[in-house]
Amino acid sequence: MEHFQNDDLEYVVDDYYVDDFEHDDLFGEPEPQRDAAEFDSFDSDFEDDFESTKPKTDTSAVEARNGKDIQGIPWERLNFTRDKYRETRLRQYKNYENLSGSREGMEKECLQVEKGKAFYDFQFNTRLVKSTIVHFQLRNLLWATSKHDVYLMQNYSVMHWSSLLRKGKEVLNVAKPIIPGLKRPGLLSQQLSRVQISTMAVKENLMVAGGFQGEIICKYLNQPGVAFCAKLTTDENAITNAVDVYCSPSGAMRVMAANNDAQIRMFDAETFGSLNRFSFDWSVNNTSVSPDGKLLAVLGDSVECLIADAQSGKVTSSLKGHLDYSFASAWHPDGHILATGNQDTTCRLWDIRNLSKSLAVLKGRMGAIRALKFTSDGQFLAMAEPADFVHVFDTKSGYVNCQEIDLFGEIAGISFSPDTESLFVGVADRTYGSLLEFNRKRYNHYLDCIL
Numbered sequence: 001m002e003h004f005q006n007d008d009l010e011y012v013v014d015d016y017y018v019d020d021f022e023h024d025d026l027f028g029e030p031e032p033q034r035d036a037a038e039f040d041s042f043d044s045d046f047e048d049d050f051e052s053t054k055p056k057t058d059t060s061a062v063e064a065r066n067g068k069d070i071q072g073i074p075w076e077r078l079n080f081t082r083d084k085y086r087e088t089r090l091r092q093y094k095n096y097e098n099l100s101g102s103r104e105g106m107e108k109e110c111l112q113v114e115k116g117k118a119f120y121d122f123q124f125n126t127r128l129v130k131s132t133i134v135h136f137q138l139r140n141l142l143w144a145t146s147k148h149d150v151y152l153m154q155n156y157s158v159m160h161w162s163s164l165l166r167k168g169k170e171v172l173n174v175a176k177p178i179i180p181g182l183k184r185p186g187l188l189s190q191q192l193s194r195v196q197i198s199t200m201a202v203k204e205n206l207m208v209a210g211g212f213q214g215e216i217i218c219k220y221l222n223q224p225g226v227a228f229c230a231k232l233t234t235d236e237n238a239i240t241n242a243v244d245v246y247c248s249p250s251g252a253m254r255v256m257a258a259n260n261d262a263q264i265r266m267f268d269a270e271t272f273g274s275l276n277r278f279s280f281d282w283s284v285n286n287t288s289v290s291p292d293g294k295l296l297a298v299l300g301d302s303v304e305c306l307i308a309d310a311q312s313g314k315v316t317s318s319l320k321g322h323l324d325y326s327f328a329s330a331w332h333p334d335g336h337i338l339a340t341g342n343q344d345t346t347c348r349l350w351d352i353r354n355l356s357k358s359l360a361v362l363k364g365r366m367g368a369i370r371a372l373k374f375t376s377d378g379q380f381l382a383m384a385e386p387a388d389f390v391h392v393f394d395t396k397s398g399y400v401n402c403q404e405i406d407l408f409g410e411i412a413g414i415s416f417s418p419d420t421e422s423l424f425v426g427v428a429d430r431t432y433g434s435l436l437e438f439n440r441k442r443y444n445h446y447l448d449c450i451l
Contacts, residue, residue, distance in 0.1 A: 001137050001241060001260060001285045001301060001325065058166075059125040070122050071407060071432050086406070089388065093366045096136070096386070097343055099303070099324045106323065106344065110363040113402040119380060119392050120403065120423045120438035129154055129161045129168040130433030131412030131426035134196045134212055137285070137327055138241060139370040139384065142413030142426040142435075143202035145221075150424050150435065151202045152413065158197070158207065163422070163437055171207070172219055172226070181225045182272060189272070192217070192229050203245040206269060208255055210240025216257050218272060228272035235261040237283075241300075245269060246289040248310075258284035264298065264313070278313030280306070285327045291335045295352070299326035305340050307355065317355045321348055330372040330381070332395070339381060341369030347383050349399065360399055365389045371413060375420040382423060384414045390425055407436065 057072055064070050075082050131141055131152050141153045148164040156175035161168045172178075174197060180189040196212035202221070209217045214235065218228040232240065242258040253269035260283040266276040282301040289296055289310050296313070298306040305326055307317040319340065328341030337359070338350045347369045348358040364385045371384035374395075381399065383391045387410045394401040405425065412426035425436040 001135075001239070001283055001327070057127045061121070061123050064122050070125050070436065071409070071427070071434060072125065072127070073408065073432060085408070089408075090366055093387075095343070095345060095367045097324055098301070099343075101323060103323065103344065106346065106361075107363070109321075109361045110346065111360045111399060113362070113393070113400050115402050115404050117392075117394065117401045117403045118441055119394065120405075121441050122436070123422070123439040124163065124166075124437045125434050126161070126166065126168075127432070127434045128166075129159050129435050131428045131435070132433070133410060133412050133428045134198045135239065136386070137368075137370070138198050139327075139386070139411060140199045140201070140242065140413055141197070142415050142424060143200065144415040144417045144422060144424050145202055147417040147419060147422040150415070151200070151207065152426050152435065153197045153200065153209075156194070156196075158200070158209065161435055171221070172209075172217075174209070174211075174217065178217060178226050178229050180227065180229045181223075182227045184271065184273075187228070187272060188274065189228050189230050192231070198239055199242050201243050201245055204253055204269075206245055206253070206255075208243045208245055208257075210243045210257055212239050214238030214240055214259060214261075216240060216243065216255075218255060218267075218269075228267075232257060232265060233259055233261045233263070235259075237261065241284060242286045244288060247293050249293045254289075256287060256289065258287045258298075258300075260284075262300075264296075276311075276313065278308065285325065286329050288329045288331055290331050290338075290352070291333055297329045297331070297338055297340070299329055299340060301325050305329070307338075307352070319348070319350055319355060319358070321358045321361070322346070324368075327368065327370050328372045330374050332374050332381075333376060333378040337395075339372045339374070339383075341372050341383065343368040345369065345385075347372060347381075362391070362393065362399060364391070365404070371411065373414055373416055375416045376418055377420050379420070380416070382414050382416065384411045384425070387411060390414055390423075392423070405438070408432065409434075 144150045150161045157170045158172040160171045174195040177193045195215050197209045198212045200209040205221050207219045214233045219226045237260045239260045244256045255267040255269050257265045262280045264278045284300040286299040296308040296310040303322050305319040306315050308315045322342040324343035326342045330339045341347045345364045347362040349360045351359045367385040373382045381393045390405040392403040393399045409427040409429040412428045415424050421440050423438040427434050
């Protein structure tokens with residue numbers, strides 16, 4: 001993945017080139033190459049006349065039905081309409097690419113989908129918690145452990161948001177010294193401080209976070225302090241690109257970390273002892289394990305994606321079709337379908353039983369596919385672009401039926417609740433940064449209850 005120095009924790013995201021309007025920075029954030037001193041001069045185009053810490057900045061479903069913008073953007077006070085702004089964004093957005101080349105023929109491959117479906121209805125938007133992004137290519141910074149519990153990164157804090165109480169609280173502050181509580185002979189843990197969280201995962205009561213300088217932090221949600229933390233590598237380009245918590249075929253919980261030093265590391269989720277280390281020919285940007293714990297999807301700085309044995313690391317298949325580097329993957333719960341997201345603006349679906357070619361190709365509206373999530377029942381696949389669009393596909397329709405969630409701002413992460421009832425979207429923006437909540441639409445719910 002692209003490496004750049006980020007000395008100060010700031011919003012670092014894909015850039016826009018829009019100059020039609022009076023406002024120069026239309027939700028645009030600094031490019032990675034900007035100096036930290038420049039950050040102070042950047043802000044959202046739409047400045048509110050109220051403090052963003054007050055609950056009145058939130059938006060409910062009732063308010064949205066009555067005409068309020070779901071993000072609270074006061075379009076009526078601006079000199080352009082929402083539709084005009086969207087039109088300009090689509091026309092002038094510049095997608096980040098590592099590999100420049102012809103995209104001819106790609107459009108013909110893409111599945112023709114029917115948009116306008118409504119699988120998840122808007123429920124609530126809060127600005128009391130707001131996501132921040134450390135690396136513009138990494139967008140796994142939000143996780144829901146239930147329909148009431150969401151974890152996200154906000155500056156140097158891991159925050160918990162209760163959608164039931166509508167309150168946020170700090171779970172972990174990574175600016176302060178982090179002292180590992182678990183001490184065991186041979187355990188390579190060490191004290192850390194001022195960690196810039198680049199990626200995270202929260203599963204099975206365990207929160208795992210990766211850092212910009214190659215760190216890993218493991219914390220049990222029901223215990224104070226941090227159980228384990230360490231620097232995984234001293235490599236100069238050492239950023240931890242992806243972390244995950246998964247179950248091995250034997251039923252044991254494992255922690256996995258993928259780094260820019262082209263290695264994937266496995267740890268025991270109970271002792272945090274090192275179990276394995278797999279090396280590849282390019283930086284690993286994303287990795288995910290199949291539901292049965294046997295297969296490992298490996299994606300990175302290559303047009304090819306790999307399938308490897310999760311126990312040995314031996315590569316068993318190479319997936320060909322993408323035209324740029326990949327940064328997202330997700331397995332369907334049945335274990336047969338793998339989704340991969342790429343900077344060529346597509347998500348490819350692969351049938352693990354026949355990997356000679358992709359099963360289908362799903363296209364984004366304007367940018368790279370940076371996050372992918374299936375619901376636990378396998379009915380929906382959510383696909384997030386770097387900004388503005390989250391697409392929800394009905395898998396039972398053959399991915400033809402699609403809901404397009406249209407918003408403004410950089411997307412820090414997406415997550416379905418384990419019961420599939422809620423979809424959360426983290427938005428990173430200086431003024432309109434927020435957490436959006438959508439609830440699954442249930443048809444004939446009343447009839448189902450009385451039958």
